[in-house]
Amino acid sequence: MIDLHTHTTASDGTDSPFALVNKALSAGITVLGLTDHDTTSGWAEAVSAARKPISLALGAEISTLTEDGISVHMLGLLFDGENSEIQAMLSDARDTRIPRMKKMVELLRNDGLAITMEDVIAATPEGATLGRPHLADALVKNGVVKSRDEAFAELLTNDSKYYVTHAAPTPEDAIKLIKVAGGVAVIAHPLASLRGRTISIESFGSMVQAGLDGIEVSHRDQSAEESELLRGIVAEYGIIATGSSDYHGTGKLNSLAENHTSREEWLKLEAQADARRVVNA
Ligand code: AMP
Ligand code: ZN
Ligand code: FE
Ligand code: FE
Numbered sequence: 001m002i003d004l005h006t007h008t009t010a011s012d013g014t015d016s017p018f019a020l021v022n023k024a025l026s027a028g029i030t031v032l033g034l035t036d037h038d039t040t041s042g043w044a045e046a047v048s049a050a051r052k053p054i055s056l057a058l059g060a061e062i063s064t065l066t067e068d069g070i071s072v073h074m075l076g077l078l079f080d081g082e083n084s085e086i087q088a089m090l091s092d093a094r095d096t097r098i099p100r101m102k103k104m105v106e107l108l109r110n111d112g113l114a115i116t117m118e119d120v121i122a123a124t125p126e127g128a129t130l131g132r133p134h135l136a137d138a139l140v141k142n143g144v145v146k147s148r149d150e151a152f153a154e155l156l157t158n159d160s161k162y163y164v165t166h167a168a169p170t171p172e173d174a175i176k177l178i179k180v181a182g183g184v185a186v187i188a189h190p191l192a193s194l195r196g197r198t199i200s201i202e203s204f205g206s207m208v209q210a211g212l213d214g215i216e217v218s219h220r221d222q223s224a225e226e227s228e229l230l231r232g233i234v235a236e237y238g239i240i241a242t243g244s245s246d247y248h249g250t251g252k253l254n255s256l257a258e259n260h261t262s263r264e265e266w267l268k269l270e271a272q273a274d275a276r277r278v279v280n281a
Helices: 017-026 043-049 084-110 117-122 132-141 148-156 171-180 201-210 224-237 263-270
Strands: 031-037 055-065 071-077 184-188 214-218 240-243
Touching (some): 017 043, 031 043, 031 071, 043 055, 055 084, 084 117, 084 132, 084 171, 117 132, 132 148, 171 184, 171 201, 201 224, 214 224, 224 240
Parallel strands (some): 031 055, 184 214
Antiparallel strands (some): 055 071
16 A cells, blocks of 8 residues: 655644654555655654555645745655755755744734743744644643634635745745656646645646656545546646545544555556656665
C-alpha cells in the first residue's frame, strides 16, 4: 500500500516521525510519503526509524496562495533537502505563520475568548511548523471547545471571521522550486470544497505548464464527483493520479492508507524526480 501524504509532530500531526513510521509498517504501507507543512525537519528521524519493507518518499506540503487569494496545498516529494532555494521558501513560509497566528489570537481575544499566544506556543511541539491545529489544541486546553474538530467547525475554518491568511508563494512558484530541487509536485486535495474556496478548472493549465506532475484525486475531503472531475483533468493533461490519507494522528479522523496510490502511478511519479531519492531501509 502506498500513502504519499502524512503529517507528524514536525507540523500539526500528533505522532512523532518515529511513531508514524512504526504505525505505517503495522498498517502494511510499503511507500510512505512524509509531508509536513512547510518543513523537512522530520526527515532525519523518519529515516532512522525506517526498516524493511517500508520505503520513504520524503517531502513537504507547501502552503501557497493563488493571485485571487485561494489557498492551495502543494505536495513536493523526492526533492533534494539540501537545496537552498527550496529551504529558503520553506523557512519564509514558517516565519510568516508567527505574525499570522498573533493576529488570529488577537481577533479571538477581542471577542472575549480565553486564549493567548503563550498558550498556542505551549501547545506546539518544539520546532514544529505553527498552524491552526495548535491554536485548536490550546483552545481545547483552555476549555473553550472540546476538540480540534469543534475548534475548526466553530472558529477556525477558512471562512471564519477569525481566519487570517499568511504570505505564501503562488502554486506555480512552489512547483518551479520543487522542480529546481529535483523533486515532483502533486497538488493536494485541489477540490476539497468543504475547506473553503477552491481553484477553477482552468487554473490547472498554468500549473501543468509550471511542471505539475500529478493531482491528489482520492482524498477524504473530496466527494466522488470531485474525484471524477479530477480524473478527467489527469487524463486531459497526461499527468499522474494519486490518493492519500493526509493522516494527522489523533488530531483528525483520517486513518493511514484510507486512500492510496496505485503502484503503477507511483512508479511513473518516482521516475519524474531527477535522481533516485526514495529511502530504502
Ligand atoms: P494552517 O496550515 O495553519 O492554515 O492549518 C491548516 C491545517 O488545519 C491543515 O493541515 C488541516 O489538516 C487542519 N485542519 C483543517 N480542518 C481541520 C479539522 N476539522 N480538524 C482538524 N484539523 C483540521
Ligand atoms: Zn495539517
Ligand atoms: Fe493540506
Ligand atoms: Fe496535509
